[in-house]
Amino acid sequence: MAGHGARSRSGGRPTLEEVAARAGVGRGTVSRVINGSPRVSDATRAAVEAAVAELGYVPNTAARALAANRTDAIALVVPEPETRFFAEPYFSDMLKGVGAELSETEMQLLLIFAGSDRERQRLAQYLAAHRVDGVLLVSVHADDPLPDLLAQLEIPAVISGPRSAAETLTSVDSDNYGGARSAVEHLLSRGRTRIAHITGRLDVYGAQRRVDGYREALLDAGHEVDEHLIQPGDFTEEGGRRAMKELLARRPDVDAVFAGSDVMAAGARQVLREEGRVIPDDVALVGYDDSAIARHMDPPLTSVRQPIEEMGRSMIDLLLAEIADRRPATSRGLERRQAVLATELVMRASS
Amino acid sequence: MAGHGARSRSGGRPTLEEVAARAGVGRGTVSRVINGSPRVSDATRAAVEAAVAELGYVPNTAARALAANRTDAIALVVPEPETRFFAEPYFSDMLKGVGAELSETEMQLLLIFAGSDRERQRLAQYLAAHRVDGVLLVSVHADDPLPDLLAQLEIPAVISGPRSAAETLTSVDSDNYGGARSAVEHLLSRGRTRIAHITGRLDVYGAQRRVDGYREALLDAGHEVDEHLIQPGDFTEEGGRRAMKELLARRPDVDAVFAGSDVMAAGARQVLREEGRVIPDDVALVGYDDSAIARHMDPPLTSVRQPIEEMGRSMIDLLLAEIADRRPATSRGLERRQAVLATELVMRASS
DNA sequence: AGGTACCGTGGGAGCGCTCCCACCGGTGAT
DNA sequence: ATCACCGGTGGGAGCGCTCCCACGGTACCT
Numbered sequence: 045m046a047g048h049g050a051r052s053r054s055g056g057r058p059t060l061e062e063v064a065a066r067a068g069v070g071r072g073t074v075s076r077v078i079n080g081s082p083r084v085s086d087a088t089r090a091a092v093e094a095a096v097a098e099l100g101y102v103p104n105t106a107a108r109a110l111a112a113n114r115t116d117a118i119a120l121v122v123p124e125p126e127t128r129f130f131a132e133p134y135f136s137d138m139l140k141g142v143g144a145e146l147s148e149t150e151m152q153l154l155l156i157f158a159g160s161d162r163e164r165q166r167l168a169q170y171l172a173a174h175r176v177d178g179v180l181l182v183s184v185h186a187d188d189p190l191p192d193l194l195a196q197l198e199i200p201a202v203i204s205g206p207r208s209a210a211e212t213l214t215s216v217d218s219d220n221y222g223g224a225r226s227a228v229e230h231l232l233s234r235g236r237t238r239i240a241h242i243t244g245r246l247d248v249y250g251a252q253r254r255v256d257g258y259r260e261a262l263l264d265a266g267h268e269v270d271e272h273l274i275q276p277g278d279f280t281e282e283g284g285r286r287a288m289k290e291l292l293a294r295r296p297d298v299d300a301v302f303a304g305s306d307v308m309a310a311g312a313r314q315v316l317r318e319e320g321r322v323i324p325d326d327v328a329l330v331g332y333d334d335s336a337i338a339r340h341m342d343p344p345l346t347s348v349r350q351p352i353e354e355m356g357r358s359m360i361d362l363l364l365a366e367i368a369d370r371r372p373a374t375s376r377g378l379e380r381r382q383a384v385l386a387t388e389l390v391m392r393a394s395s
Numbered sequence: 396m397a398g399h400g401a402r403s404r405s406g407g408r409p410t411l412e413e414v415a416a417r418a419g420v421g422r423g424t425v426s427r428v429i430n431g432s433p434r435v436s437d438a439t440r441a442a443v444e445a446a447v448a449e450l451g452y453v454p455n456t457a458a459r460a461l462a463a464n465r466t467d468a469i470a471l472v473v474p475e476p477e478t479r480f481f482a483e484p485y486f487s488d489m490l491k492g493v494g495a496e497l498s499e500t501e502m503q504l505l506l507i508f509a510g511s512d513r514e515r516q517r518l519a520q521y522l523a524a525h526r527v528d529g530v531l532l533v534s535v536h537a538d539d540p541l542p543d544l545l546a547q548l549e550i551p552a553v554i555s556g557p558r559s560a561a562e563t564l565t566s567v568d569s570d571n572y573g574g575a576r577s578a579v580e581h582l583l584s585r586g587r588t589r590i591a592h593i594t595g596r597l598d599v600y601g602a603q604r605r606v607d608g609y610r611e612a613l614l615d616a617g618h619e620v621d622e623h624l625i626q627p628g629d630f631t632e633e634g635g636r637r638a639m640k641e642l643l644a645r646r647p648d649v650d651a652v653f654a655g656s657d658v659m660a661a662g663a664r665q666v667l668r669e670e671g672r673v674i675p676d677d678v679a680l681v682g683y684d685d686s687a688i689a690r691h692m693d694p695p696l697t698s699v700r701q702p703i704e705e706m707g708r709s710m711i712d713l714l715l716a717e718i719a720d721r722r723p724a725t726s727r728g729l730e731r732r733q734a735v736l737a738t739e740l741v742m743r744a745s746s
Numbered sequence: 747a748g749g750t751a752c753c754g755t756g757g758g759a760g761c762g763c764t765c766c767c768a769c770c771g772g773t774g775a776t
Numbered sequence: 777a778t779c780a781c782c783g784g785t786g787g788g789a790g791c792g793c794t795c796c797c798a799c800g801g802t803a804c805c806t
Contacts, residue, residue, distance in 0.1 A: 057525070059762055070786035075764065085784065102524045106460035107762035110791050115457070126494065130487040140477055147513065151523075155506045162498065170503075173453045174408070421756035426794065436754065458792035461761050560803055 058099040067095035078103060117152040118178040118363060121167065123188060124321055125159030133336065134352060138182060138204070141356025149364065151177075158190075171197055178363045180204075181213070186247050200366040202359045206382070208249050214366060214381040216358045218350040220250040223387035224257025227302045227330045227348050230389055232265050236300035236328055240273040242287040242312060244304035251279075252303050253334065273298065277308045284311025292319060300395070306331035306338045306347055313341065328395040343393035351385050358383045407452040407745050418446035429454060468503040469529040469714060472474065472537060484687065485703060489533060490553070492707025500715065502528075509541075522548055529714045531555075532564070533720030537598050551717040554712045557733070565717060565732040567710045569701040571601040574738035575608025578653045578681045578699055581740055583616050587651035587679055591624040593638040593663060595655035602630075605655050605683065624649065628659045635662025643670060651676055651746070657682035657689045657698055662695065679746040695743035702736050709734045 047123035064074045068185050069088060070357055076084050077092040084092075095101070109115050118143060122129050129135045139155075146153050154176060158167045171179070171193065178200040184190060186207050193293040195212065206215040224241075231239050241258045244251030248325065272294050277283040284303060288311065301316075311333035321327045323343055331338055334349035362381055415425045420439060428443040435443075446452070460466050471493060473480050480486045490506075497504050505527060509518045522530070522544065527549040535541060537558050545552040546563065557566040564710050575592075582590050592609045595602030610620050623645050628634040635654060639662065642649055652667075654660035660682035665676065672678045674694055682689055685700035713732055 060764095064786095071763085072786060073784085076785090078765085081782065088784080100523075102520065103763050104461070105524055105526050106457050106466070107791090108764075110455070110793080111762075111764040113764095113791075126487065126491055130481060130484075133481075136477065136481040143477065143508070147517070152505075152526075154503075157494070166498070169453065172451075173456055175456050175503075262768085337665035377767080384695050412792080415756095423795085424754085427755090430794085434754065439754080455792050459794075461763085461793040462792075464761075464794090487787095536782085558773090609751060 057104070058101045059104070061099075062395060063092065063095045063099055063101050066099060067092045067120045068317050102227075107180070110394040115175060115177050116150055117154055117176045118146075118180065118360075119154040119156050119170075119176040119369075120180045120182065121158055121190070122182060123158045123164075123184060123190065124133075126157050128159075129157065135182070137352040141353035141358075142180065142360055143356075144353075151364070168193060171199060174199070178202075178367045180359050180363060186249075196230070200363060202363045202366070202395065204355055204359060205248075205250055211249075211382075212380070214362050216355050216362065216383045216385070217250065218352075218355060218385050218387050220253035221257040223262075223332065223348040223350070223389075224254035224302070225261040226363040226387065226389045227332070228261035230346070230352040230391070231330060231395060232261070232329055234300075234328060234395060237267070238270075238273065238295065238298050239300040239302060240291045240295065240298045241274065242275050242277045242284055242291070242301060242303045242308050244279045244308070246276060248279075251304055256365075258302060270295075277304060277311075279305050279308060281307050281311040281314075284308030285315050286311075288312035288315040292316075300329070301327060302330045302332075304332055306333045306335045306341075306345060309345055309347075310337055310341060312344075324393065324395050330389075330395050334390050338392070341394070343394050346392045346395040347390050349350050349388045349390050351387070354385055357387060408455070410450045410453075410455070414446045414450055414452045417444045417450060422459070466526060466528050467501055468505055468527045469497075469531065469711075469718075470505040470507050470521075471525045471531045471533065472507050472509055472541070473533060474509045474515075474535060474541065477508050479510075480508065486533070488703040489707040491700070492704035492709075493531065493703075493711055494707075496708040498710040500655070502715070522550060525550070528720045529553075531710050531714060535637065537600075550578065551714060553714045553717070555706055555710060556599075556601055557734065561587045562600075562733075563731070565713050566657075567706050567713065567736070568601065568736045569703075569706060569736050569738050571604035571738075572608040574683065574699040574740075575605040575653070576612040577738065577740045578625065578683070578697075579609050579612035580616070581697070581742070582651045582679055582681060582746060583612070583618075585651075585679060585746060587650050588618070589621075589624065589646065590651040590653060591626065591642045591649045592640070593626050593628040593635055593652060593654045593659050595659070597627060599630075601713060602655055621646075628655060628662075629730060630656050630659060632662040633657050633661030636666050637662075639663035639666040643667075650679070652678060653681045655683055657684045657692075657696060659688045660696055660698075661688055661692060664696075675744065675746050681740075681746050685741050692745070694745050697743045697746040698741050700739045700741050702738070705736055709736060 054369050060074050063370070064071045067074065069092060073088060074092050077089050081340045142153065156167055167387065179194055181190065181201055181203040181276050183292060184203055184205070184207065191201070191203065191213050197373045201213050203211065203213045205217055205282060234368040243253065243255050246252055255274065273291070275287040275291050277287045286306065287308070288301070292315065301312055303312055309329055313329060316323060318326055323329050329345060331345045334347040338347040340347040362383060411422050411425050415422045418425065420443060424435060424439060425443050428440050458465070471490070472484065493504065507518055509515045516706055530545055532541065532552055532554040535554055535556070535558065541554070542554065542564050552564050554562065554564045554566045556568055579590060592606065594606050597603055606625065613620050626638040626642050628638040635658065638659070639652070643666065652663055654663055660680055664680060667674060672679050680696060682696045682698040686699040689696040689698040713734060
């Protein structure tokens with residue numbers, strides 16, 4: 045079907061050279077047209093584009109990658125087993141945002157799971173080979189060595205959920221502080237005054253920020269912060285149960301609970317019910333994440349929604365910017381880039 | 396940290412040449428060692444491996460791809476929107492099998508969604524650029540042009556669920572015929588004699604095969620096939636409802652139903668209950684897929700399990716074989732390759 | 747002794763692209 | 777008229793690898 049050149053190899057795909065010959069120009073000029081350089085006359089550009097169309101030319105990615113030292117691919121690294129990836133809507137939403145933003149570019153997305161040691165090993169090899177121009181890191185634990193590896197290899201990377209206030213990587217986060225504030229302010233506006241907080245794991249930065257938001261919302265409203273009303277949880281349902289029991293034991297007069305996650309709120313709800321407290325009449329309850337649980341709880345749970353899809357978009361924007369000026373923010377003393385996206389309080393019957 | 400060569404470029408990754416110099420051998424020899432060629436003496440191999448380790452050499456994928464005309468990557472193409480991908484455990488299981496099998500190789504897996512037209516467009520471009528050595532196709536509709544595109548581009552491909560008995564692509568399938576047989580035989584062994592079948596969409600080959608299995612199981616057991624007991628459905632719950640109503644109207648004495656999918660079985664169950672039939676006392680019910688629905692139905696549904704994870708493994712095996720001898724089965728008159736995996740009847744209270 | 751066979755090895759010739767420098771002709775300043 | 781300049785262009789020199797041919801050496805045959 046296609047015309048064969050001097051000696052065509054596999055399938056005889058046309059090369060830049062052949063397009064150039066066809067268009068009656070030089071190789072460099074075709075390259076310029078393909079890559080959208082402005083330094084080409086309109087007439088020449090048209091001729092080249094015609095030749096490209098006629099020959100059905102498609103650039104050879106490998107050759108380009110070799111010559112230009114870039115891959116036009118980025119990886120979304122998920123340091124979790126596949127199972128969790130599919131189970132949690134978080135990843136699905138994130139992927140949607142990432143995919144949407146990326147579809148405007150020529151970049152290609154790779155999904156890499158690094159749950160097991162074996163997979164981590166592979167990933168390290170993969171990164172060492174510089175097979176991607178940049179990396180998106182989601183759901184990273186505080187002690188994960190991956191960010192450092194990335195920095196050492198000087199691979200541009202963006203992390204979702206900074207590991208600390210001093211995060212060195214470019215990061216995207218939702219406004220945990222503001223989200224917590226809005227939850228507490230909402231409870232205050234409903235006339236609640238003895239508002240407890242069940243925190244997430246405090247080695248997770250976002251959980252800390254939620255505590256900060258809780259504290260300052262109370263202080264700014266002229267209330268004191270009663271440390272007995274702050275009870276550490278661990279993001280699990282069982283943790284929520286334990287925390288709620290403890291709170292009830294210490295402060296039986298509690299009239300509202302702000303839980304650091306919907307799952308913990310579910311645990312708290314069980315205990316409240318067991319103790320005969322009616323939600324929201326006796327105790328108002330607010331969660332965090334606005335997950336499916338929140339909608340299906342009885343009563344439906346007021347919760348703080350994070351704009352996960354937008355976080356995905358934002359991560360891509362930042363990563364592409366970083367790739368564009370080939371200097372990972374970590375390797376030079378550049379200003380740190382970061383984005384913080386607003387949350388939204390979704391009100392339901394529990395408060 | 397690493398020693399820099401003459402003039403190191405970006406990060407100064409060592410090249411084959413540098414490894415060769417270090418090991419005191421030629422470039423070709425290092426290449427042979429890296430690629431596991433047997434035509435290297437043990438002493439030389441050891442020396443090269445030492446040099447590789449010392450320098451932390453990692454092959455440059457782009458250069459290799461360009462020179463060898465292969466990418467060491469394959470794509471899993473999902474012609475569905477992301478949403479469905481995450482919603483259905485089918486994909487998750489498939490991916491697990493694929494990932495497991497692939498982790499034994501150097502191959503890299505790409506996940507490509509082609510739900511929207513825009514995404515299809517991108518995919519076509521992607522394939523035309525031969526950016527993967529092979530393609531895994533899952534959940535393909537009968538009229539999808541993708542298989543033909545693949546054949547035309549001479550890209551090795553394996554499809555899960557052949558489109559017809561005359562499928563030209565290498566395929567992997569579960570034993571729909573045998574699965575249906577086992578369901579019917581099971582019902583017969585329970586003393587049921589008026590067994591109905593609610594079929595899937597009959598333009599899906601697998602659904603046809605299930606009908607075949609239903610028919611022949613009855614015939615082989617010495618029963619006649621009553622066409623009034625075969626009612627077409629469409630894989631949806633509503634379709635299952637409609638089919639069940641129709642069946643009940645035509646043959647009120649039906650004592651068992653074999654549905655072509657769990658979802659349709661769920662629809663049938665609703666109707667049976669509405670009509671006051673007790674499962675399994677009055678009517679026994681068997682589904683297909685052994686999905687989550689089956690386990691959670693009331694009563695729990697007997698269903699035919701497909702070995703999806705193994706299908707994933709099998710697809711990889713076949714694809715790698717096809718890539719290995721660079722001849723897509725479609726472009727030459729080679730014997731068709733295909734694998735058919737056994738199903739398993741999972742018995743529960745509904746039958 | 748010469749021939750033939752191989753094995754292990756070195757290195758040239760590309761793969762198809764980007765990058766960059768040199769070059770061309772037309773302008774405007776001197 | 778001379779020169780510097782600049783937009784537009786051609787093509788050489790690689791990028792780091794694989795492929796393959798040629799080569800020296802050893803072993804075995806005649």
